[in-house]
Amino acid sequence: MTYELYYWDGLQGRGEFVRLALEEAGAEYIEVARGDEHDGLGTGAMMATMDSKSEPYPPFAPPFLKDGDLLIAQTANILLYLGPRHGLVPGVDSLRYVVNGLQLTIADMVTEAHDTHHPLASNLYYEDQKDAAKVRATDFIEHRIPKFMGYFERVMKQNPAGDAYLVSDALTYVDLSMFQLIDGLYYAFPRAMKTFPKRYPRLAALHDAVLERPRIAAYLESDRRIAHNESCVFRHYPELDKDTR
Amino acid sequence: MTYELYYWDGLQGRGEFVRLALEEAGAEYIEVARGDEHDGLGTGAMMATMDSKSEPYPPFAPPFLKDGDLLIAQTANILLYLGPRHGLVPGVDSLRYVVNGLQLTIADMVTEAHDTHHPLASNLYYEDQKDAAKVRATDFIEHRIPKFMGYFERVMKQNPAGDAYLVSDALTYVDLSMFQLIDGLYYAFPRAMKTFPKRYPRLAALHDAVLERPRIAAYLESDRRIAHNESCVFRHYPELDKDTR
Numbered sequence: 001m002t003y004e005l006y007y008w009d010g011l012q013g014r015g016e017f018v019r020l021a022l023e024e025a026g027a028e029y030i031e032v033a034r035g036d037e038h039d040g041l042g043t044g045a046m047m048a049t050m051d052s053k054s055e056p057y058p059p060f061a062p063p064f065l066k067d068g069d070l071l072i073a074q075t076a077n078i079l080l081y082l083g084p085r086h087g088l089v090p091g092v093d094s095l096r097y098v099v100n101g102l103q104l105t106i107a108d109m110v111t112e113a114h115d116t117h118h119p120l121a122s123n124l125y126y127e128d129q130k131d132a133a134k135v136r137a138t139d140f141i142e143h144r145i146p147k148f149m150g151y152f153e154r155v156m157k158q159n160p161a162g163d164a165y166l167v168s169d170a171l172t173y174v175d176l177s178m179f180q181l182i183d184g185l186y187y188a189f190p191r192a193m194k195t196f197p198k199r200y201p202r203l204a205a206l207h208d209a210v211l212e213r214p215r216i217a218a219y220l221e222s223d224r225r226i227a228h229n230e231s232c233v234f235r236h237y238p239e240l241d242k243d244t245r
Numbered sequence: 246m247t248y249e250l251y252y253w254d255g256l257q258g259r260g261e262f263v264r265l266a267l268e269e270a271g272a273e274y275i276e277v278a279r280g281d282e283h284d285g286l287g288t289g290a291m292m293a294t295m296d297s298k299s300e301p302y303p304p305f306a307p308p309f310l311k312d313g314d315l316l317i318a319q320t321a322n323i324l325l326y327l328g329p330r331h332g333l334v335p336g337v338d339s340l341r342y343v344v345n346g347l348q349l350t351i352a353d354m355v356t357e358a359h360d361t362h363h364p365l366a367s368n369l370y371y372e373d374q375k376d377a378a379k380v381r382a383t384d385f386i387e388h389r390i391p392k393f394m395g396y397f398e399r400v401m402k403q404n405p406a407g408d409a410y411l412v413s414d415a416l417t418y419v420d421l422s423m424f425q426l427i428d429g430l431y432y433a434f435p436r437a438m439k440t441f442p443k444r445y446p447r448l449a450a451l452h453d454a455v456l457e458r459p460r461i462a463a464y465l466e467s468d469r470r471i472a473h474n475e476s477c478v479f480r481h482y483p484e485l486d487k488d489t490r
Contacts, residue, residue: 057343073346098302101318121384139366
């Protein structure tokens with residue numbers, strides 16, 4: 001069965017965490033919003049699903065995934081569903097709660113990364129909240145990146161199965177999400193992230209190892225991968241990056 | 246087996262979503278941070294677990310739950326674990342993803358409610374970000390509450406099993422969380438929430454129905470329930486509420 005992934009066209013955003021899992025799994029999927037109107041696809045079709053008055057449990061926002069009749073909303077929830085179906089979770093059941101807990105912590109950091117450029121309101125333009133964004137971005141760089149990344153590095157260090165992955169001794173979907181989070185931060189805050197590999201060597205090694213996985217590498221080269229850009233949660237506004245002093 | 250719940254003493258916060266599920270289930274649990282140092286409990290014991298260098302998969306932040314050797318972090322993840330063990334999820338497996346998706350959407354709104362009083366940085370005092378907080382709170386009241394609550398009301402309306410609960414025809418943990426979210430908003434923004442029962446009759450009825458459940462009612466009367474206060478995600482700062490005009 002071909003999955004239907006619903007996410008905004010033109011940006012990585014939260015949809016990218018799902019795409020990476022689908023690509024690593026070699027799963028068949030279509031991107032509904034990127035499809036053609038004449039085929040019943042496109043952004044309009046995505047909005048129609050969200051706004052449907054007959055859908056039993058409509059989603060609040062993209063990304064959401066359809067697998068036959070099942071509609072699953074929320075990034076971490078989609079990954080929770082896909083993980084066991086594609087060998088992207090540990091075999092030990094209890095460790096799946098560890099994976100999900102880490103995934104939700106990544107989600108929290110993604111929200112904070114978004115709020116660096118939109119601290120006052122998603123409804124306002126960045127240009128109308130630049131001063132507040134500078135305060136929030138500075139706090140994010142000085143306090144939040146070290147707090148989150150120091151924690152994730154420690155999880156890898158204390159992983160009883162070795163320090164190559166976050167959980168167990170094999171790749172799980174949360175490793176793919178960690179790659180994406182780090183990659184987004186490299187893009188958004190290149191000056192602040194300069195010392196990242198030195199401060200968080202295990203996380204940096206994980207990021208690079210994911211880059212070299214054959215299916216991920218092929219995906220990143222393909223036209224399915226959208227480049228980082230300023231519509232995403234990770235935006236490169238040089239004035240929000242670490243000041244050069 | 247007695248659960249160990251780890252959450253900050255003195256506030257409802259995100260721990261309250263877990264407490265409500267444990268109370269409705271009639272489960273045995275202890276509040277580690279509220280315990281006595283002489284019994285190896287207290288906030289110090291909670292911090293020691295978080296900072297442990299030997300814990301295989303340490304948590305990032307409270308709340309977290311211990312069930313024997315298993316340590317589960319993140320509110321929605323804890324509820325995902327407790328739900329099936331205590332009859333707080335639908336019997337149909339696929340609906341559990343619906344419950345989890347809604348729970349994560351509630352979590353997103355809780356984060357936004359928190360950010361109304363801390364839009365710039367959690368590290369700064371509210372008093373040092375009051376102007377930004379007013380902008381964010383105004384946007385929250387005018388745009389975010391209607392968007393989220395309009396959505397949740399629609400989920401109840403479109404629930405194929407009737408409109409008494411969010412999912413299926415029986416109480417699940419996400420209904421308890423919805424009660425807590427609404428209750429927190431009533432406390433934080435009484436003026437803005439004045440029209441809530443009229444605009445969102447199903448949600449208001451759900452809130453009131455949860456209040457009347459015997460175990461919940463007993464809990465809310467007990468000294469285990471901490472009153473709403475200004476250490477929580479839901480804070481009543483009158484100046485952030487809807488302006489009286």
